[in-house]
Amino acid sequence: MYKSSTRSFPVYDSLRQAIIEQALKPGVKLPEDSIGETFSVSRTTVRSALVRLDAEGLVDLQPNRGASVAVPTIEEAHDIFEMRQCLEREVIERLCKMDAKPILKALKVHLAEEKKYLDVDTTRSIRLAGEFHILLAELTGSRILANYVNEIVSRCSLILARFAQAHSAKCGVDEHSEIIAAIEAGDADRAAAQMHQHLDGVQDRALLNPDDQDKDDVSAILARYVTPNA
Amino acid sequence: MYKSSTRSFPVYDSLRQAIIEQALKPGVKLPEDSIGETFSVSRTTVRSALVRLDAEGLVDLQPNRGASVAVPTIEEAHDIFEMRQCLEREVIERLCKMDAKPILKALKVHLAEEKKYLDVDTTRSIRLAGEFHILLAELTGSRILANYVNEIVSRCSLILARFAQAHSAKCGVDEHSEIIAAIEAGDADRAAAQMHQHLDGVQDRALLNPDDQDKDDVSAILARYVTPNA
């Protein structure tokens, strides 16, 4: 995809990466001018990238009010995680019907990479954890399934940024290797169960934080510092 | 979605509708200039609509070569139909876990509409057949699932335009009512089976036509009109 204009792609890609890696947090404004300056391109070019990110659900583009990083609600979060369960179940089911050899090879290479950067480079570690799921989807050979998984994994990052306190990527690696083991054993049911459990864990950690704080709504934050009856 | 610019939405929507209804056939060029004139907007505005349609897979946007209606390959067609089976299975599963009453009510209203325009208004009939599936997805209450189904149903229209000889929408209505009946009976398995069978039928009819002709390749078409040894 994204065969379109040459100049807007880097803008799109950088913004996307920044959002996924939570450098740009939910609610942050994305003014066309300043972004254009950053990348030395015109607003026209920036806009085209923003339109695309809006279509993917990572950016919220409102008429006359510009773009900002999407702020998923708790309902959307649940919706997205449920959809993710569906898509990744499909991935596992398909993989288990295929020749396991090349799949396992690719997965193990990736897992090694994950382990390598664990406790070394947090940002990279988190990215790799997400890419594990995208790799799984790509290995099915289905372009459209891979696209959907890619999109939904990105949106889950956004949810994490919004609701989770901090994210420990460590637990992920062990669970990833268990999924691989299940595929290797040819046990489709166990693989599916492992994946389900894994995603459940991610969701639980993501949505643990109960207070639905709006990170850009200053008054809501300040309200917690008001001493009652003082 | 599409909270963005006011002026580009009508362009996006019209193009989308025209593609789905097969007025714009796969491979047709979509020059920014002429589209802009049609809608009395600038190329800038048209472009933003095209970027979005490209993201949805209905339009193919190539650098320096402009936009054209996407031409799905037979491989993509199979991929998309397989994905559609997955998504609609999910829809059925979710609906069968919900309160059937309001769902059935909405479905029956829609089915009546389908029957009303059958053999009367072919274009409308085809649109309603597609919207039945979108309605099912919307009734799950999942925004993202509905979006995905919406997108994939559109792309199936494109596949039909590309590969099917002609489309008879009639068979669809009967099968739709059978799906509704299964839901009404509370028989989740049968509902799923009916849906699977229905989509299989659509796919078979769509991909029946074996000759992978390129509709915009004039020479290939003309070649068939050359009288040999004349």
Add this chain to the structure above:
DNA sequence: TAATAGTAAATTGTATTCAGTCTTTGTATA
């Protein structure tokens, strides 16, 4: 002091403009 109205600044929406690339057509040459 708090609320409101009015004005200025900032930001977006959209058209226009210029530059660059591809396609086509015409012409010359082998």
Add this chain to the structure above:
DNA sequence: TATACAAAGACTGAATACAATTTACTATTA
């Protein structure tokens, strides 16, 4: 006759410019 090359035209890529809207600030008033 076929091929290669060249110029013209058409179209897209992207920046700039102008209009419209929103936001921020200030002053005024209750």
